[in-house]
Every structure is written in C-alpha cells, then in structure tokens.
Amino acid sequence: MWRLYQFPLCPFSRKLRLLLAEKGVPFELVRENPWEMRDEFFLMNPTGRTPAMREPDKNITLSDSRAIAEYFEETVPKNPMINGTASNRAEIRRLVALFDENFFGDVTGPLLMERYTKRVVTRQAPNSQVLRSAMRLADDHLDYIDYLIDHRPWLAGSTMTLADLTAAAQISVADYLGGINWQGHEQARGWYSVFKSRPSFQPLLADRMEGVAPPKHYADVNA
Amino acid sequence: MWRLYQFPLCPFSRKLRLLLAEKGVPFELVRENPWEMRDEFFLMNPTGRTPAMREPDKNITLSDSRAIAEYFEETVPKNPMINGTASNRAEIRRLVALFDENFFGDVTGPLLMERYTKRVVTRQAPNSQVLRSAMRLADDHLDYIDYLIDHRPWLAGSTMTLADLTAAAQISVADYLGGINWQGHEQARGWYSVFKSRPSFQPLLADRMEGVAPPKHYADVNA
Incomplete structure (x- = not known):
C-alpha cells in the first residue's frame, strides 16, 4: 500500500490526502516532522520536505506534491482532477x-x-x-x-x-x-x-495537531 | 505569435525560453519588471510574477512557469521534455x-x-x-x-x-x-x-541586465 509521509497541518500533504481519497487510492499516513530533519527522510527525499510517498512493494518513491498529484492523475483514471483542454x-x-x-x-x-x-x-x-x-x-x-x-x-x-x-x-x-x-x-x-x-x-477535519487546538467552527460542517 | 513577459535574469522565464527554443515555438520577448507592479500585468496575471505568456490572436493567457511548460509539452509534440513512464x-x-x-x-x-x-x-x-x-x-x-x-x-x-x-x-x-x-x-x-x-x-548568454555585468567566464562556452 502507498505510504504518505506527512504531518497533520502540512497543507501540501492535505492536498494529496484529498486527491487520493477522491480517486479511491488506498494509503496509510506515516507521521513525518520535517523540522526534525531525519537522515532517513532526507535519503528518501533530498529536499527534506513533506509530502513524500512510497510504495515499498513496487519500490517507488515520489516527492513534491505537484509531481505526486500528476503521477496519480496519470496512473489512476477515476475522477480526473487535471482535465479538459x-x-x-x-x-x-x-x-x-x-x-x-x-x-x-x-x-x-x-x-x-x-x-x-x-x-x-x-x-x-x-x-x-x-x-x-x-x-x-x-x-x-x-x-x-x-x-x-x-x-x-x-x-x-x-x-x-x-x-x-x-x-x-x-x-x-x-x-x-x-x-x-x-x-x-x-x-x-x-x-x-x-x-x-x-x-x-472528514479525516482532515478530525485530525488534530498536538499543542494547537482549532477554533470551534473549524470542524463544524454547517459553519 | 506568443509573447513572453519576462526580464533578462528571471530564471523561470529562462526555463521557458529554453523550452520554447528546443520545441521550435516562435515567440517574442516582452520586458516586464515585476517589481514595478504594473496594473496591466496584474490584470493579466493576478500573482504579478514573471513569466506570463499571451497569444493575442487566440486570446490565450498563461501564467506560472510550470503550468506553461506543461501546456507546451501537451500541445507541441516536438522534442518531448516530460517523457517516459x-x-x-x-x-x-x-x-x-x-x-x-x-x-x-x-x-x-x-x-x-x-x-x-x-x-x-x-x-x-x-x-x-x-x-x-x-x-x-x-x-x-x-x-x-x-x-x-x-x-x-x-x-x-x-x-x-x-x-x-x-x-x-x-x-x-x-x-x-x-x-x-x-x-x-x-x-x-x-x-x-x-x-x-x-x-x-545562445540568446540567454547574450542577454544583459542593465546595471549588472556578468563575470568573464559567464558567456564563454569553453569555460
């Protein structure tokens, strides 16, 4: 299964979480705090920035949120998101x-x-x-x-x-x-x-970042 | 003909100048100093950043260097530059x-x-x-x-x-x-x-920005 390296408030990772969910691609979240500058993460992704994705069974590693979005747009036909002329x-x-x-x-x-x-x-x-x-x-x-x-x-x-x-x-x-x-x-x-x-x-609205609580209206779908 | 709004040392515009030349797309350069924040340029391109491109005869305006590169990759088959699997x-x-x-x-x-x-x-x-x-x-x-x-x-x-x-x-x-x-x-x-x-x-190496001269080796193809 695809692994998405991210932290809850990374906006670029959130874009991919929405894209993968809309396209029906199964994935699991792996927590990565880019400010900790883990050597293993830099080896996988030289910029050290989230998001990165990895499919261990296929040995594919992807990084940069726009490059990753284009990859899934090209490989998963369901719900095209970069479409038209x-x-x-x-x-x-x-x-x-x-x-x-x-x-x-x-x-x-x-x-x-x-x-x-x-x-x-x-x-x-x-x-x-x-x-x-x-x-x-x-x-x-x-x-x-x-x-x-x-x-x-x-x-x-x-x-x-x-x-x-x-x-x-x-x-x-x-x-x-x-x-x-x-x-x-x-x-x-x-x-x-x-x-x-x-x-x-829904998973985005349910997610919480330790140390910072959102305002009340944040997860209220009627607000 | 396509017009490319740019200034000589804009690296994102230089990427497109190389791409358009490699693909054989004719274009003319239009000088745009983004730091002058011209109203007409903001109307054409809300981010106010170079490069932007315009084809007046077809009434097409493009902005963001990566979006523009993908556009020419999709519309001009010669010398594919985003190719392979x-x-x-x-x-x-x-x-x-x-x-x-x-x-x-x-x-x-x-x-x-x-x-x-x-x-x-x-x-x-x-x-x-x-x-x-x-x-x-x-x-x-x-x-x-x-x-x-x-x-x-x-x-x-x-x-x-x-x-x-x-x-x-x-x-x-x-x-x-x-x-x-x-x-x-x-x-x-x-x-x-x-x-x-x-x-x-060659056009990039010949281009000069007023007020700043490049070092000697800059335009020397053997350096």
Missing part, C-alpha cells in the same frame, strides 16, 4: 501554483510559523504584526475566490479539479490556525462548505 | 520543483536580491552574510548535480528533459551574478557546458 489544464495548474506558492507564502506559511512552530517547536512568542499581515492577505485571497466563484461553479471551471483541492487544503490549515475570517466572503464560504461535507474531507 | 515523469517533475523552489530559494533568489534589486532598484548595500550563505548552498546543489550526473547521462535519466532546462536556467542566473564556483564540480561543469553550446542557450 490544454487551456483548461493550464488554468487548473495556474491556480494550483497560486495557492501552493502565494497563499502558502502569504498566509499558511506565516500562520504555521507563528502559531505552531514558535509555540510547540522553538518556544518563542508569536509576532503579532506577522499574524495581522497574514490575516489581511488571507482576506485578499478570499476576495479572489469570491470573484472566481461569481464566474464559475468551481475555481477552475465547471467541474471540481485539483485547483479546488489545493485551495481547500491550504484554507483548512489556515482555518485550523484561526487565520480565516469568513465574514463578507459568502461565495468562498459556500464553496468551502461544500468541501467540508465531502467524505474525502 | 509515469515514474520517469514524476522524477522529472520532482527535479523541476527542486530547482524552481529549493535552488531558487537558497541561491538564485538571494543573489537577485543582493546583487540586482539592492544595487539597481532599492539602492541598498548588499548583505555579505546572505551572499556567503547563498554561495555555500550553491555548492551543495552542485554536489547533488555531480551525484546525479555520476549515475545518469542527464539529470532525470537517459535523455534531456525539463529538469535539465530548469536547473540550467537557475544556474545561468546564479552564474551571471557571480554566485557559482565551478571548482571541484567537474560533472556539473561538464553537463552545464553541453548546454552552453546549444543554440537554445
């Missing part, structure tokens, strides 16, 4: 990059540093200026989701794609860390609440 | 991510900040500690290329792929900015010198 596929991949790079860099990354790493790993006080900036930038990203959902049923077009899974994965971590204010974002909230009800999303 | 393709994409994210974050990004942006845009003194760290990390990355080339003719396997173009694009910018010390990296140097001789590479 070449232009459609470019639009899906553009949005995947936007959430993996910009949303993570602006919002999820700083929140993880201030509200998880500093609290649990390095035992420092959070920087409230960084937190305020992350929450303000989260608001800008939610505006962009509102705009997309005003024009399309799903982020990249008429069907659910890897763009939606990527955005939902990033937002779920930011929401867990108290960084999302849904007020004034009815379209984004409606789009996200559809996800929260999907079977693929 | 699903595992081969995952290996190519893993290395593309490693150079676009890790090499850029460790080496090219800091060099661009210290030796271009601070000199020409913000008029600050460079931070020599950051420069030393970038050059030390460049050395680690060249060690990894040496290791790969010890085991394979090209970075991802038996043929030239997008992994090679991505690595060469990043290294060419780092080399322009004086951040690469080739000593002790015979395998990496041999691999890179093959690239420097390719027709697709």
Whole structure:
C-alpha cells in the first residue's frame, strides 16, 4: 500500500490526502516532522520536505506534491482532477501554483510559523504584526475566490479539479490556525462548505495537531 | 505569435525560453519588471510574477512557469521534455520543483536580491552574510548535480528533459551574478557546458541586465 509521509497541518500533504481519497487510492499516513530533519527522510527525499510517498512493494518513491498529484492523475483514471483542454489544464495548474506558492507564502506559511512552530517547536512568542499581515492577505485571497466563484461553479471551471483541492487544503490549515475570517466572503464560504461535507474531507477535519487546538467552527460542517 | 513577459535574469522565464527554443515555438520577448507592479500585468496575471505568456490572436493567457511548460509539452509534440513512464515523469517533475523552489530559494533568489534589486532598484548595500550563505548552498546543489550526473547521462535519466532546462536556467542566473564556483564540480561543469553550446542557450548568454555585468567566464562556452 502507498505510504504518505506527512504531518497533520502540512497543507501540501492535505492536498494529496484529498486527491487520493477522491480517486479511491488506498494509503496509510506515516507521521513525518520535517523540522526534525531525519537522515532517513532526507535519503528518501533530498529536499527534506513533506509530502513524500512510497510504495515499498513496487519500490517507488515520489516527492513534491505537484509531481505526486500528476503521477496519480496519470496512473489512476477515476475522477480526473487535471482535465479538459490544454487551456483548461493550464488554468487548473495556474491556480494550483497560486495557492501552493502565494497563499502558502502569504498566509499558511506565516500562520504555521507563528502559531505552531514558535509555540510547540522553538518556544518563542508569536509576532503579532506577522499574524495581522497574514490575516489581511488571507482576506485578499478570499476576495479572489469570491470573484472566481461569481464566474464559475468551481475555481477552475465547471467541474471540481485539483485547483479546488489545493485551495481547500491550504484554507483548512489556515482555518485550523484561526487565520480565516469568513465574514463578507459568502461565495468562498459556500464553496468551502461544500468541501467540508465531502467524505474525502472528514479525516482532515478530525485530525488534530498536538499543542494547537482549532477554533470551534473549524470542524463544524454547517459553519 | 506568443509573447513572453519576462526580464533578462528571471530564471523561470529562462526555463521557458529554453523550452520554447528546443520545441521550435516562435515567440517574442516582452520586458516586464515585476517589481514595478504594473496594473496591466496584474490584470493579466493576478500573482504579478514573471513569466506570463499571451497569444493575442487566440486570446490565450498563461501564467506560472510550470503550468506553461506543461501546456507546451501537451500541445507541441516536438522534442518531448516530460517523457517516459509515469515514474520517469514524476522524477522529472520532482527535479523541476527542486530547482524552481529549493535552488531558487537558497541561491538564485538571494543573489537577485543582493546583487540586482539592492544595487539597481532599492539602492541598498548588499548583505555579505546572505551572499556567503547563498554561495555555500550553491555548492551543495552542485554536489547533488555531480551525484546525479555520476549515475545518469542527464539529470532525470537517459535523455534531456525539463529538469535539465530548469536547473540550467537557475544556474545561468546564479552564474551571471557571480554566485557559482565551478571548482571541484567537474560533472556539473561538464553537463552545464553541453548546454552552453546549444543554440537554445545562445540568446540567454547574450542577454544583459542593465546595471549588472556578468563575470568573464559567464558567456564563454569553453569555460
């Protein structure tokens, strides 16, 4: 069976957890804390970052969340998530990059540093200026989701794609860390609440990271 | 004709310049300085980052260098650059991510900040500690290329792929900015010198960024 090396609040691993569940690929979670810089993990994956995946019986090791997503898209036909014309596929991949790079860099990354790493790993006080900036930038990203959902049923077009899974994965971590204010974002909230009800999303909502509790609304599918 | 919005030392745009030349896709360069944050560019590409591409006659706009590379791989069969089995393709994409994210974050990004942006845009003194760290990390990355080339003719396997173009694009910018010390990296140097001789590479070697001159060996195909 495939093993997914991850930690509960890794947004890139969450994207793959959603993708594998939607495609019906069985997998088991293996806990990996990249900040511990385990030699064995670096040997498997030279960047030392989560996620990585391994199929011991087939002796296949994969790393980088976008490379892994493309691999399962190519090898598992069920529920295509990078589909349509070449232009459609470019639009899906553009949005995947936007959430993996910009949303993570602006919002999820700083929140993880201030509200998880500093609290649990390095035992420092959070920087409230960084937190305020992350929450303000989260608001800008939610505006962009509102705009997309005003024009399309799903982020990249008429069907659910890897763009939606990527955005939902990033937002779920930011929401867990108290960084999302849904007020004034009815379209984004409606789009996200559809996800929260999907079977693929339930393991993510049930997962907890030691040392940090999510706000009450986080796992409430009606919130 | 396709228009590529870029600036001469953007490593992600250089990757596409190599890819388009290898695939024989005609394109024209349009100068875009992302630090000027032009409204028209943000309208075309909400992340405001280079590269973006546009085909006015077909009314197609693309952004994100990996999404754009996949688009041309799917639409132009000549010289496939993400080829082979699903595992081969995952290996190519893993290395593309490693150079676009890790090499850029460790080496090219800091060099661009210290030796271009601070000199020409913000008029600050460079931070020599950051420069030393970038050059030390460049050395680690060249060690990894040496290791790969010890085991394979090209970075991802038996043929030239997008992994090679991505690595060469990043290294060419780092080399322009004086951040690469080739000593002790015979395998990496041999691999890179093959690239420097390719027709697709000549426009990159001839390109100059105002305010910063490259070291002498930069454009010398025998260095």
